[in-house]
Every structure is written in structure tokens, then in C-alpha cells.
Amino acid sequence: MARSGSVILIVEDELLIRMDSAEAIENAGFEVIQAANADEAIVILTARPDIHVIFTDIQMPGSMDGLKLARFVRDRWPPIKIVATSGLVPVEEDDLPAGSVFLPKPYRGAEIVAALRDLTGTA
Amino acid sequence: MSELGPIDEYRDLFENAPCGYLTIGSDGRITKVNATLTAWTGFEADKFVGRRLHQFLNMAGRIYYETHIAPLLRMQGFFSEFALDFETAAGERLPVIANAAERRDADGTLLFTAMVVIKATDRRRYERQLVDSRSELQKGLATERETAELREQFIAVLGHDLRNPLAAISAGARILQRSGALQQQKELRVLDMINSTVTRMSDLIDNILDFARGRLGGGITLHRGARPLEPVLEQVIDELRTASPQRLIETSFEITEPVNCDRTRIGQLASNLIGNALTHGARDQAVRVGARTDSDEFKLWVANAGEPISEAAMQRLFEPFFRGEVRNSRQGLGLGLHIASQIAQAHSGRIDVTSTSDETRFVFTMPLTQTASSGTRASRT
Amino acid sequence: MDVLARNNVHVSGRGDRGMVFAHGFGCDQNMWRFVAPEFEGDFKVVLFDHVGAGGSDLSSYDKAKYSTLHGYADDLVEIGSALGLKDAVFVGHSVSAMIGVLASLKAPDLFGRMALVGPSARYIDDGDYVGGFSEKQISELLDFLEDNHMGWSAAMAPSIMGNPDRPELGEELTNSFCRTDPEIAKAFARVTFTSDNRGDLAKVTVPTLILQCSEDIIASEEVGKFVRSRIPGSKIVFLKATGHCPNLSAPAEVISAIRAYV
Numbered sequence: 001m002a003r004s005g006s007v008i009l010i011v012e013d014e015l016l017i018r019m020d021s022a023e024a025i026e027n028a029g030f031e032v033i034q035a036a037n038a039d040e041a042i043v044i045l046t047a048r049p050d051i052h053v054i055f056t057d058i059q060m061p062g063s064m065d066g067l068k069l070a071r072f073v074r075d076r077w078p079p080i081k082i083v084a085t086s087g088l089v090p091v092e093e094d095d096l097p098a099g100s101v102f103l104p105k106p107y108r109g110a111e112i113v114a115a116l117r118d119l120t121g122t123a
Numbered sequence: 124m125s126e127l128g129p130i131d132e133y134r135d136l137f138e139n140a141p142c143g144y145l146t147i148g149s150d151g152r153i154t155k156v157n158a159t160l161t162a163w164t165g166f167e168a169d170k171f172v173g174r175r176l177h178q179f180l181n182m183a184g185r186i187y188y189e190t191h192i193a194p195l196l197r198m199q200g201f202f203s204e205f206a207l208d209f210e211t212a213a214g215e216r217l218p219v220i221a222n223a224a225e226r227r228d229a230d231g232t233l234l235f236t237a238m239v240v241i242k243a244t245d246r247r248r249y250e251r252q253l254v255d256s257r258s259e260l261q262k263g264l265a266t267e268r269e270t271a272e273l274r275e276q277f278i279a280v281l282g283h284d285l286r287n288p289l290a291a292i293s294a295g296a297r298i299l300q301r302s303g304a305l306q307q308q309k310e311l312r313v314l315d316m317i318n319s320t321v322t323r324m325s326d327l328i329d330n331i332l333d334f335a336r337g338r339l340g341g342g343i344t345l346h347r348g349a350r351p352l353e354p355v356l357e358q359v360i361d362e363l364r365t366a367s368p369q370r371l372i373e374t375s376f377e378i379t380e381p382v383n384c385d386r387t388r389i390g391q392l393a394s395n396l397i398g399n400a401l402t403h404g405a406r407d408q409a410v411r412v413g414a415r416t417d418s419d420e421f422k423l424w425v426a427n428a429g430e431p432i433s434e435a436a437m438q439r440l441f442e443p444f445f446r447g448e449v450r451n452s453r454q455g456l457g458l459g460l461h462i463a464s465q466i467a468q469a470h471s472g473r474i475d476v477t478s479t480s481d482e483t484r485f486v487f488t489m490p491l492t493q494t495a496s497s498g499t500r501a502s503r504t
Numbered sequence: 505m506d507v508l509a510r511n512n513v514h515v516s517g518r519g520d521r522g523m524v525f526a527h528g529f530g531c532d533q534n535m536w537r538f539v540a541p542e543f544e545g546d547f548k549v550v551l552f553d554h555v556g557a558g559g560s561d562l563s564s565y566d567k568a569k570y571s572t573l574h575g576y577a578d579d580l581v582e583i584g585s586a587l588g589l590k591d592a593v594f595v596g597h598s599v600s601a602m603i604g605v606l607a608s609l610k611a612p613d614l615f616g617r618m619a620l621v622g623p624s625a626r627y628i629d630d631g632d633y634v635g636g637f638s639e640k641q642i643s644e645l646l647d648f649l650e651d652n653h654m655g656w657s658a659a660m661a662p663s664i665m666g667n668p669d670r671p672e673l674g675e676e677l678t679n680s681f682c683r684t685d686p687e688i689a690k691a692f693a694r695v696t697f698t699s700d701n702r703g704d705l706a707k708v709t710v711p712t713l714i715l716q717c718s719e720d721i722i723a724s725e726e727v728g729k730f731v732r733s734r735i736p737g738s739k740i741v742f743l744k745a746t747g748h749c750p751n752l753s754a755p756a757e758v759i760s761a762i763r764a765y766v
Contacts, residue, residue, distance in 0.1 A: 014290070014294075016292070017294045020293075020295070023297075087282070187649070
């Protein structure tokens with residue numbers, strides 16, 4: 001399948017969920033990098049300048065949860081778009097940086113693909 | 124027949140009144156005090172006359188007198204029902220309630236200030252207790268609120284912790300499905316069953332947690348939106364079809380206007396109603412599901428054929444844990460209808476049931492436009 | 505919320521120069537009713553209520569902000585700026601004397617003269633310093649205020665007034681003076697009587713007059729003299745009036761003392 005070129009970083013600590021989402025996103029033509037928590041994500045973001053969107057769970061173990069990660073990313077790498085997901089109480093508008101998308105769990109593969117297509121401007 | 128002449132009668136009334144009397148001259152010094160007050164305080168009249176009132180009060184009383192009583196007397200000419208603590212000669216506290224009023228002449232010059240003092244030990248103690256119990260109450264409410272918040276958080280975290288592994292199982296099944304490694308019908312069927320079992324578990328968790336939240340006073344919170352409802356209903360029915368492939372579910376949706384509701388909750392309501400119909404309805408006949416918007420209402424109905432619901436059961440249908448007559452082993456907890464009715468209420472709607480030998484029909488109706496009050500009622504049941 | 509509405513500010517008078525009257529603990533702007541009008545001919549007279557008293561906006565009360573006198577001083581500066589006051593005269597009673605001092609330090613152009621009526625830089629005794637009260641007495645006061653919470657409601661509750669079920673109460677309680685929310689009053693009492701502004705006095709640059717009453721148990725002569733000794737260039741006048749509120753008990757004396765000074 002032709003790559004659209006957009007690189008997505010998915011941050012999710014539950015392995016099967018991460019694998020499944022990664023597959024769905026790859027099948028839609030994106031390139032996917034995986035991270036299990038915020039610390040791994042930051043290492044990857046620092047190393048790769050070509051990441052377009054970060055798709056992160058909010059409840060994660062480690063030094064930062066998804067909200068803090070989102071704010072950190074917005075601070076250091078403003079052009080990177082953010083999609084956040086959570087199964088818990090819905091996140092308030094103000095909790096996420098402006099322009100972020102929130103996808104409540106459980107989400108279908110089609111939903112995350114649609115959100116990513118929106119954010120990367122691909123049809 | 125009194126022995127005293129009229130002046131003496133008045134003097135006696137003044138001196139031996141059941142209350143204390145004080146008069147204070149325009150220079151702020153006490154001019155008269157009655158016998159009752161001298162008896163209560165243990166100070167003779169000559170100890171009072173020429174002194175200032177605040178010398179007989181405790182410090183708090185003095186401050187209060189200077190900052191509140193005296194100014195108000197000056198400004199409005201009277202001050203009623205204020206509490207004061209006298210200090211008796213024995214060094215004890217004498218709590219009183221007092222009224223004071225200024226007397227001025229025709230030119231407005233202050234002549235004197237009269238004060239009446241009533242012993243109020245019991246009353247003051249009673250009032251103190253009221254104040255104390257009120258602050259206890261307020262503290263208790265604050266604690267209750269805290270506890271409720273903690274419980275709410277606990278339920279939320281519990282829900283998340285239970286659902287995440289389930290989501291992982293579904294994800295795993297999807298990965299296997301996608302991989303194309305499983306070719307046999309039977310194996311693919313197993314994957315379907317994994318998914319539908321996860322859905323069943325997930326619904327169960329939803330119902331239990333909703334119930335726990337409702338019972339603990341939290342109520343069902345709605346997150347409203349106007350996104351399309353049909354896809355959610357389709358998905359719910361898809362899952363139920365997958366779980367019971369031999370059953371027929373017919374749908375007829377005519378949702379022409381946006382429905383401002385919590386889609387997830389409406390999906391849950393539909394799932395509970397349809398699940399019920401599948402469990403209790405005739406196995407060889409279709410379950411019919413319909414939804415439409417019409418004259419400012421949204422209606423969702425689920426109908427099945429089979430044995431009608433008994434009169435006795437009708438009364439208790441929406442009670443939690445009510446399971447009706449046990450027909451087969453797979454009955455569930457009896458929470459589905461109860462939760463459905465909670466969701467209906469939260470949307471300012473209702474669920475009506477009719478059951479005859481021809482068909483049993485559950486109809487959920489909710490208004491499309493919320494009035495201000497119904498809006499707030501709807502968001503917390 | 506608009507500052508002038510929040511503090512129930514009333515402006516009157518024909519003059520150009522501002523004259524701000526600040527009420528003390530236990531009352532509201534009504535306590536100046538015998539003094540302020542006398543200055544309307546020559547000054548722009550400004551009356552206001554501290555938040556929590558009189559007709560101020562109770563919902564603006566913030567526990568954290570008003571846990572020190574600085575919160576009240578900030579409000580005073582805001583009022584001054586909203587009215588465009590410069591070089592105004594400040595007349596502060598009781599605890600408002602210190603509130604005025606703090607405001608003048610925050611906004612040095614605001615006041616050109618200060619008249620402090622019954623001021624005290626600190627109410628609780630401290631070593632050699634005689635404030636007039638012990639800590640125990642102040643905590644007794646705070647308890648006592650709670651006892652008068654009920655009395656307050658009866659004598660000063662505007663909520664009873666205008667009660668459609670008891671129209672007769674509206675007539676009895678003609679009192680609309682010195683209304684205060686009991687909880688806020690208690691907090692204000694605590695802030696007032698535990699305050700310590702001795703260190704601020706030396707920084708004052710505005711010419712200041714202290715009006716000291718005789719036999720004022722709240723702010724004794726010793727306390728007044730202390731304030732005079734610390735504020736550079738300040739003066740003190742000893743009134744014949746007794747008690748803590750000469751603006752009510754002996755308004756003429758207060759008026760002439762202020763007039764002589766401005």
C-alpha cells in the first residue's frame with residue numbers, strides 16, 4: 001500500500017491495544033512508530049524530527065501521563081498534532097493543548113484513521 | 124391592696140423587676156442601676172454609678188460594645204437582642220441578652236441611654252449548641268462530599284482497570300482476524316465469539332458500575348452531543364447479531380433530526396432493551412427495533428413476540444435485580460432494565476411497556492428540546 | 505465585578521480634591537454620617553464599604569485575599585484608581601487607619617494627607633509593646649462574636665427585612681446600618697486583632713495626623729502615641745471624646761480636628 005508519508009507516533013501501555021491500533025493505522029497508509037509510555041515517546045521524538053502526529057493514551061504509568069506528555073510535546077515541538085484517548089472520565093477542553101483531538105475509548109479503527117486523516121490533511 | 128403609694132410602686136417595679144435595668148448618662152457613665160442587676164452581679168449600686176458600662180464586661184464584651192453596640196446606638200438610637208457577658212464580683216461570667224435605647228429631648232440632645240438586661244445562661248448555651256451543631260453538620264457534609272468524590276474516582280478507576288484488559292482482548296482478536304492466519308470457518312467463528320463475549324462482559328461492567336454509582340448517590344452523568352445516533356444503534360445491533368447469529372433482528376430507522384443525547388448511553392439503553400427481547404422473546408420470531416424523530420420527540424422501540432409479561436412482573440420491571448420468571452439459565456443480574464430507565468430519566472424521557480400475547484413492546488421516548496430545568500435535571504439522576 | 509459596585513462606593517460633594525473615609529471594624533460607611541457631609545462643600549467626598557460590610561458585594565469576599573489587611577488595602581488602591589484620585593485626603597477609623605497606611609505605601613501618589621482616627625499598629629501585647637490585649641482575650645472575642653451571631657441576625661439582618669411573610673419586621677428593623685455577614689465579620693475580626701503593622705509605619709511618606717480619644721479601650725493613648733512616634737513627621741491631637749468612635753459620639757470635635765489639618 002502506498003505510504004501517505006505521514007508518520008504517527010502511538011503511545012499506549014497496553015500491548016495488544018497498541019498493536020491493533022498500529023495495524024489499523026498502517027493499513028490506512030501511515031507510517032507508525034510505537035512507544036509504551038511517555039519516556040519512550042520523548043526519546044523517539046527527540047531522535048526523529050519527522051513525526052507529524054502523536055496518538056497517546058492518557059492513563060499511563062511512568063513519569064508523565066498523556067496530558068502532561070501532550071503539553072510537553074506542544075511546548076517543545078509545536079507543529080506536532082495531538083490525538084489523545086482515554087477510557088476514563090472525559091477530558092475537558094482546556095486540559096488538552098489547543099487544536100488537539102480527543103477520542104474516547106473504546107474507539108474503532110475507522111475512527112482513529114479518520115481523525116488522523118483529518119489532522120494530516122490527507123483524504 | 125398595695126401598701127405602697129404610686130411613686131413607690133413604680134420604684135418597686137423598677138428595682139425588683141425580673142430583669143436588670145441600667146441607665147447611662149450622656150457622658151457615658153452609669154447613673155442608675157436596679158436591685159436585680161446588683162443582685163445578679165454582686166456589685167452594689169454605688170459600685171456602678173459613675174463608672175462606665177464596659178468596666179463590668181469581659182474583654183470581648185468591651186470590644187463588642189465599643190465597635191458595635193455604641194456605634195449602632197448612636198446611629199439608630201436603639202440596639203436590640205445583643206448578647207453580653209458581665210463579670211460578676213465573684214469573677215464569674217454572667218451571660219445576658221440586652222436591649223438598649225437612647226432618650227433624646229426635642230432638640231435631639233442625648234439625655235440618657237436605657238438598657239434592659241435579661242439573664243440568658245440557658246438560652247445562650249442553647250444557641251451555642253445550635254451554632255456548634257451547625258458547624259458539625261457543615262463539617263459532616265464536607266466529609267460526605269469528599270467521600271462521595273473518592274467513591275466516584277474509585278468507580279471511574281475500577282471501570283477503566285476492568286475495561287482496559289477487555290479492550291486488549293478485543294484488540295488481540297482483531298489482530299488475529301486481520302492477519303489472515305485463521306482460515307477455517309470454525310476458527311473465524313471463535314474470533315467472533317471472543318469479540319461478542321468481550322462485549323457482553325463490557326456491558327455487564329457498565330451496568331454494575333452504573334448501578335453502584337447510582338446507589339451511592341452519584342447518579343448517571345450524561346455527556347451530551349448531537350453526533351449521529353444511527354451508527355451507534357447499528358453497532359449495538361451488529362454486536363448482538365454476532366452474539367446470537369441464529370436470531371433475526373429487524374431494524375427500521377428514520378432519524379431525521381439531530382438528537383441531543385449521550386450516544387453511548389442511548390446505545391447502552393438500546394442494547395439492554397434488545398438484549399432483554401432476545402432473552403425473553405420467542406426464539407423463532409424476529410425482534411423488531413425502530414427509531415425515529417417526530418414532533419419534537421425521539422422514539423426508540425423494541426418489540427418481540429412470545430409470552431406476555433405477567434401483571435405481577437409489570438409492576439416490578441424496572442426495579443434493580445428484578446429478573447422475572449426464570450426461563451433459562453442465562454439471565455444476567457436483572458440490572459439492564461433498571462439502568463435503561465435511569466438513562467431514560469437522565470434524558471428527561473421515559474420508557475413505556477405494553478405486553479400482550481401478540482407482542483411485547485418497550486418504547487423509549489425523550490424530548491428533542493430540553494427546557495432549562497429539565498436540562499439540569501437530566502444531567503444528574 | 506465593577507470596583508465601585510463591589511465596595512458600594514458613594515461619591516458626593518463639590519470639591520476637586522478627593523477625601524476618602526474608611527470605616528473600621530464592626531461598622532460600615534454609615535458611621536461617617538455626622539462627619540463626612542461637613543466636607544462636601546470643599547471636597548469630593550468618597551464613602552465606601554469594605555467587602556463583607558454594609559452594601560458591599562458579599563460574593564466578592566475571598567478568604568485568601570482578605571486573610572491579611574493587604575487585601576483590603578488593595579481594594580482601597582483600586583477604588584482610588586477607579587476614581588482617578590491623586591493627592592487625596594484619607595480619613596481612616598480604627599483598623600482602616602492601618603489599611604490606609606498600607607494603601608499609601610502601595611500607591612504613593614494616592615494620598616496627600618492622612619487622618620487616622622483611633623489607630624493601632626498592633627492590638628496584642630508583645631514584650632514591651634502594649635497593644636492592650638492578650639492573645640487569650642482576642643480568642644475569647646472571636647468566640648464571643650460567634651455567640652452574637654444569633655444576636656447579629658436579629659438586630660442587623662437585612663434578610664429578615666423585606667420578608668413578604670413578616671411585613672411588620674420591615675418596620676421594626678429600620679436598621680440598615682452596619683450590616684455585615686457574620687462569617688466575614690468573624691474573619692475580619694481575626695485579621696484585625698491579629699494584625700501587626702508596626703514595621704510599616706516608618707515607611708510612610710504622607711503627612712499624617714492621629715486623632716486619639718480618651719479612655720479608648722480598643723486603641724489606648726499609649727497605642728496612639730506609638731503610632732505617632734513611628735510615622736515620620738506625624739502629629740497627634742488628643743480629643744476630649746471618650747470611647748472608640750468619636751466620629752459618632754463627638755462628631756464636631758472630629759470635624760474641627762480634621763478641618764484644621766487639611
